[in-house]
Amino acid sequence: MKQWVTNQDGLEKIQLVQDAPMPEGLKEGEVLVKINRVSLNYRDTEVCMGLYKHHKHVPADQSGLVPCSDICGTITKVSAGDKVEGFKEGDRVMATFNQTHVRGQIVAEDMASGLGLPLPGCLTEYRVFPATGLVKVPDYLSDEEAACLPIAAVTAWMSINSFQPLGQPMQGKEKVVLLQGTGGGEPIITSSSDAKLERARKMGADHTINYKTTPDWHEEVLKITHGKGADVVFETGGAQTLAKSFECVAFGGLISCIGYLSGKGGLPGNRINTNVLALKRNVTLKGMLNGSRERFEEMLKCVYKGEKQIHPVVDKVFGFEEAREAFAYLFKGGHFGKVVIQVS
Template sequence: MPSAPLLCCSQNTTMKQWVTNQDGLDKLRLVDTPEPSQLNEGEVLVKIHCVSLNFRDTEVCMGLYGHHKTITPGSEIIPTSDCCGSVVKLGPETGDSGLKEGDRVVSIFNQTHLTGQIIEKDMASGLGLPLSGCLTQYRVFPAYGLVKVPSYLSDEEAACLPVAAVTAWMSINSFQPIGQPIRGKDKVVVLQGTGGVSIAGLQVAKALGLTTIITSSSDEKLKRAKELGADHTINYKKEPNWDEAVLELTNGRGADVVLEVSGAQTLGKSFRCVAFGGLISAIGYVSGKLDAADERINANVLALVRNVTFKGIINGPKDRFEEVLRLYESKQIQPVIDRTFEFEQADEALKYLFSGNHFGKIVVKVQ
């Protein structure tokens, strides 16, 4: 028999949260709403300390994220998926969660994706759409949708991990059993751009001893990537045939893994510079969703030529999140934060993310 809900806050107490009707980055609203008043079985009340932003969040706010059939266009939602907070209250039947009041926790992206390959029903549990997200002062989570934070990480750093670190980890190790990541300087990873996932990928790859090549249109950003340990850098504005540069750097062999974050405008080159039998991890499409006018991508032929695996990466399960956290803790990896905004500036933070001028992650301090 289900336990009675646990009262956790006065219904007369209000909190602030950002909402969007998916109608533009200039139309987000900061509103007052009642704090959560009860917890059901298996639920946990979390006080949100920090939120980090992902490109996906800008699409949600602009009504461009159409990957969920359950979402009504224009419906109101709290955006963002990545947060760090502290446990305020535990509801009934949470004793086996390992959580206690005061624990620092981070959210997992798809709340029901706990192990193995993602299945379609897990997509209905995505934070920031289709579920309301984390840009709020308090939020109720299922206990299984939270992971404890390693003590060495600040709240701001921990908030950067749910999407960027897990996606980077899965992009490099999606076919490796838990506890057996690929390692060694003979393994090459190409990282496109200098956003959150790419920089997390650089840090993860270096922690595993892999050789890294990073691309960007900014010499200044490439210099910073070198300081983080990138073995090779390519400015694709100066070297538009960057795929040929990758082949030259690898003596014609190509890269074992390509983190493909740009999309249609770069996919053809990714196919041409991946090693025989290599992996292209399809993560994003920041360059757009349509191919260049002068190049139709014949993916089946490109995949056959080099026996390539082309795999979509939608983050990863909770157990792989806990796995990469162990790597972060063992190597004391500190996520790279470009800029931190106050809670009242969250709309400006999203606009800054959309501008593409950042290097690493953007964080909003909630409280």
């Protein structure tokens, strides 16, 4: 079979292996999955550039690593025994990001089961998974759409509902949610692109802010909310945005830390006292590491199996042999929605 591998030495150096061995011999509880589509995440570019080697769960030698985690695939073989519950050959499935995180709060040991580092990833034609690391695809979703859900949709779901009891997610439009970037509640979207903001409005965004033309966007959020602020902030910027997020989050609100698109290091002269800012508005600051299989299935039941069919936004689909171009396109940052690779 074919698969892409990285020595974590640059996006342009990922390699297509034409004759990788097919997986053989399923253990009890495992299934063989034919990968149909793979969607890319910013994390995948960092893995290929060698920016995750510091992680304690990552072995020193990670040459020849298969990258990527988010898939839609079809089960082609099920192991013998009775430990594969709810799956059969022909089922379309998605993989959970941390394969051992089945329920509850994530623990450090689960980080060793992350697909695409430390574990071999999914940019390959076939892969074996434990059945406990898979969920079924809602029938109405295409393969491209389903591949978009494991990291993006589950992280978004947990960013809103991580403190909600299982089975009792936030309902209605009583909450204001601030999303940094076009990527429940009454949504306020920020972006540097007016064209992207226009598309977001057509998709249902109540308010949009261009943070380049309105650099004090946190003040605009307070105006929109009549001084109350956003109940939940999807904090994706990091160093350049966190202080402003603290200033426009509602009293008692939640800042869900998802990413660090403005860099991992601090900015010169831009140090903030998180204790003071958190106390000022009684804020909860929580890092988001995706969610469990249990919360993934909850999200699917609440969002993707109801009467209103919601479709993830797919920006562009690349062929399997165009994976290098797909990574470069994602890293450039001009996409709106998800970037997908068609495997088969």
